[in-house]
Amino acid sequence: MAWLRFICVLFALIDVSVRVTATCDARRGKTTCVTEDLLEMLMKIKSTRARDWDKQIRPAFFSTLSKNFALSDSNKVLIFEGVKVNRGGGYDPLSGIFTAKRDGLYHFSCVIYGDSGKDVGYQLNKNDLLYVRGHSNNGPYDASNISVLVELKKGDSVYIKHRHSGQTETVIGSDHASFAGYFLQD
Incomplete structure (x- = not known):
C-alpha cells in the first residue's frame, strides 16, 4: 500500500x-x-x-474508578482515573472530562455502584448542563447505568457529576464503576 x-x-x-x-x-x-x-x-x-x-480518528475512551470516590457536593465531577482506552486523547483522567475533538454523534455510558448498597445520585452533563440523570439503587449488589446518544461539536465537553447537594455519597471503586464514550458518525 x-x-x-x-x-x-x-x-x-x-x-x-x-x-x-x-x-x-x-x-x-x-x-x-x-x-x-x-x-x-x-x-x-x-x-x-x-x-x-x-x-x-474516531475518538473512543473507557475509564474505570480504581478507588472509592466520595461525592460531597452537587458540583463534584466524578473522576474515572483508571484509563484503559483513550483513542484520540479526548478524555482527561485528571479532570474526568471528555472533550470532543470533532463534530458528530457520540455514544456515552456510565456504570455507578454505590458503597454498601447506598443511593448515589449522578448525572451526565454536556457543556455544564444536565443531559440525563442517573440514580444507583440501594440494594446490596445493585449498580446503575446510563446509556445515551449525544450530538457534539468540536470542543464540547461531557462528564459525570454528583447531583445531590448536602449529602455525601460514595461510589465503589475497584473497577466496578466506569465511564465510556465513542464517536459514531459525522
Missing part, C-alpha cells in the same frame, strides 16, 4: 514539473522555479494529509 502511494506522489510530481516548467522558463531560471513549485506542492500534500488524518 505504501508503494502505491509513493508511485501516485511521484506521478503527481512529474506532472506538476512538466506543467510548471513551461510557465517558469519565461519568468526565471528553470531549476529555481521547479524546486519552489515542488516544495509548495509537498507542503499542500502534507497539509491535506493532516486534515484527512484528523477526520479518520
Whole structure:
C-alpha cells in the first residue's frame, strides 16, 4: 500500500514539473522555479494529509474508578482515573472530562455502584448542563447505568457529576464503576 502511494506522489510530481516548467522558463531560471513549485506542492500534500488524518480518528475512551470516590457536593465531577482506552486523547483522567475533538454523534455510558448498597445520585452533563440523570439503587449488589446518544461539536465537553447537594455519597471503586464514550458518525 505504501508503494502505491509513493508511485501516485511521484506521478503527481512529474506532472506538476512538466506543467510548471513551461510557465517558469519565461519568468526565471528553470531549476529555481521547479524546486519552489515542488516544495509548495509537498507542503499542500502534507497539509491535506493532516486534515484527512484528523477526520479518520474516531475518538473512543473507557475509564474505570480504581478507588472509592466520595461525592460531597452537587458540583463534584466524578473522576474515572483508571484509563484503559483513550483513542484520540479526548478524555482527561485528571479532570474526568471528555472533550470532543470533532463534530458528530457520540455514544456515552456510565456504570455507578454505590458503597454498601447506598443511593448515589449522578448525572451526565454536556457543556455544564444536565443531559440525563442517573440514580444507583440501594440494594446490596445493585449498580446503575446510563446509556445515551449525544450530538457534539468540536470542543464540547461531557462528564459525570454528583447531583445531590448536602449529602455525601460514595461510589465503589475497584473497577466496578466506569465511564465510556465513542464517536459514531459525522
